[in-house]
Amino acid sequence: MDKDYTASIDSATIDLIEKAKKEEIETIFSRAEEIKPCPIGVEESCCKICAMGPCRLPRSKRESRKERTGVCGATIDTIVARNFARKVAAGVAAHSDHAREVAETFLKTARGETQGFSIKDELKLIAVALDFGINVDGKDTKEIAIELGERVLEEFGKQKGELTYIKKAPVSRQEIWKRLGVIPRGIDREVVEIMHRTHMGVDQDYKHILLQTTRCALADGWGGSMISTELQDIMFNTPVPVMGSINLGVLKEDEVNIVVHGHEPLLPELLVLATKDPELKSLAEKVGAKGINLAGMCCSANEVLMRHGIPCAGNFLQQELAIITGAVELMTVDIQCEMQGLKNVAECFHTKLITTSDRAKIEGAIHIEFHPDKGLDTAKKILRLAIENYPNRRHNVYIPSQIQETVVGFSHETINYLLGGLFRASYRPLNDNIINGRIRGIAGVVGCNNVRTTHDLGHITLTKELIKHDVLVLTTGCAAMACGKAGLLVPEAAKKYAGPGLSEVCEAVGIPPVLHMGACVDNSRILIAATAMVKEGGLGNDISDLPAAGAAPEWMSEKALAIGHYFVTSGIFTVFGTTWPTLGSDKVTEHLFHEFEEMYKGMWAYEPDPIKAAHRMIAHIDKKRKALGIDKTKERVLFDMDMRRSLG
C-alpha cells in the first residue's frame, strides 16, 4: 500500500506513526488530529494578563465595533504587541538560561571543580578572552579561563552599559541600534523589563513595547546564545567538518540504545566519554548486547553530532517515535522542546525516561540530576541503568532502515579556513563569488518542526528552491536535521540540487550547498559569519546590505521568535511559515513587516507556502544585489594601452 505522506515527508517517520496507530499509542500526531488551534489565540487576540479578563477580541466578532479593546481600554495593538513581546522574552530567557548554566560550568571547570570537563580549545579561549578585553599575555590557560568565566557571568546581571558582544557587530549596525536606543544592557535586565512593561497598566504603546522587544532579542543573539556557543566551543572544541549519520535507522537492534534529547551539551559530552569506559562496555556484553549506541535527538543531537560524529536519531517531531521503535533502553532529557507525552510513550515500552536538569522535571519520569562536580559519575550511572535495562525489551523491535550520511560542523571559523587555508583564511572568496554572481546570496534556514504542517516539508522545499537558484544555505536546529535526512548535507548534493554557479563553488571548495552550523543557540554563528562578510568588504557596510535572508518555515517555539527578532533587527529579512502571532493587529503586523525596514533595514514576513517564501527571499536578495550594483554580469574587457591611459 502506498504511504500517506500528509504527516511527514520522511518515510521512517511515517512507518513509526503507522506502528503507533496499530499499537494504539498516542503521539503528537494523533493528538494534533483531536486538538485544533484556538482561533482567537492563533491571532493573539486575547489578553489574560489580569483577572478582569481574559478579554477575547476576535477580529470576526468585533468588526462592527470601532476599536477592539479590553475592559481596561487596552487596544488590540497593545494586546498583540504585549503577547508578542512576552513570547520573545521567553525565548530569550530559554537560550540565556542555557548560557548561564554553561557559563557556571565553564567557570567551575576553569577552577578545577568539575568532573570530566576540561578546556579543550585554547584558540577559541584566547579569541573570546580578547573579545572580553582580557589581557592574555603571560597568563596560563587556567588563569585566562577563570578571568573569562567571571567576566562572562557579569553579562547576565549587568545594569548599565552595553553587552560585550555588541561591539562584534558591524560598526554601522551598532550605530543603528544606538540611534534607536535598543542596545541591551544586561541579559536578565532586558527579560525582566519586558515582563514589567507588559504587566497590566504599564507600557501601552505598541511601538514602544516592540523597541524593548528588540533590545531583549538582541540580548539573546548578541548575548545569551553567543555566550553559549563560544563557551561550549572552548570546553568541547569548535566544530570542524565531521562525518555523521542521521534518521531513526541509526538505532541498533543488537546494541544498548541511549538517546540524548534536549539542548545543553554538558551531560551528553560526558555520556560520549562514558561510552568508552571498559567496565561499561563489558557490562553491555554481559547482558547480551553487542555494544553501547549513543544517539542524539533535537539540538543535543546537533551538539554531539558536530563535535563527535555521534549519530542523530531525528528532530523534534521524531522524539516519541524513537521510543516507539521498541529499541530505546533509555532517553535523557534536559531542557527545552521535550514533550511531556514522552512519559506515556515510554510507559508503553521498557524505555526509561530520565530528566537531568534541576529546572525541568516530568511527572512520573526518573530524575537523576546532573551536577558538573560529579558529572562523569552521573553519566556512568545513567549508562549503567540503560545497559541493565537491555534485557527488559518486551516488544517486537522495529527500526526503520532509513539512514543518511551527513557532513556537519561548519562553524564560522571553519568556513573561513576552508575558503583560504591556514595562511590565507578569509571570507574574500565567498564575497568574490557573490559579487561575480556564481553565488546569488546567502540564506539562513533555521527553526523547529511544527505538527500543524507536514514534518520537514517546509524546510526541504524551501531549501531546495534556494540552492536551485544559487543561494548558499546556512542551517541550524531541527531545520539542519531535516536537511541532513534529505541528503542535502553532503558535498554531492551540490551537483544534484544546486544551481550551476553554487554547484561550481561547492565543488571547488569541497562543501555541501547547505552548511550545518549547529544547534539553535548556534544561530549566533550565522550572525558572526554575516558580520565577517560585511567586514571583509565589497558587499556594503552593514548586514542589511548583504544579499541575504532568513527563514523558519516550520517554527513553533518562543525561542524561534526570539531568534527571528534578533535576525530581523540585525538587518536580515526573515520569513516565517506555518502561522504568525500578530495577525490580530494590523498596526503591529504592519510595523513588523514594513516600518521595521525603515528602522532596522530588516523586516519580518509571513508566508506559509515554502516555494513562495523562497521566492520572496530570492527577490530580497536580488534587491540587495541591485543596490550593491552587482545585479548584472559584467563583460570582461581586456584593456588596450589607450583604454588604460584614459583611466588617468
Place this chain on the structure above:
Amino acid sequence: MEKDEKKEVFDVKTKDDEPYKRYDWREKLKTRDEKIKYLKSALRYWYSNECYGSEKSN
C-alpha cells in the same frame, strides 16, 4: 545518495578510538604565538589592530 556518486572531499582521517571521520584543521596550530598570529590574520575582522575592508575608513 548513489554509491558511485561518493567522493572524498576533505582530507579526512579516522582516529583509532573514534569511529568517525573528522578533519580538525585547528590541530595544526600548536603554540600560543601561532594561535594569536592566526587570530590576527584569519580573523582580522575582530583581532587585528588595523581597520579592515568595509570599515577601513572608520
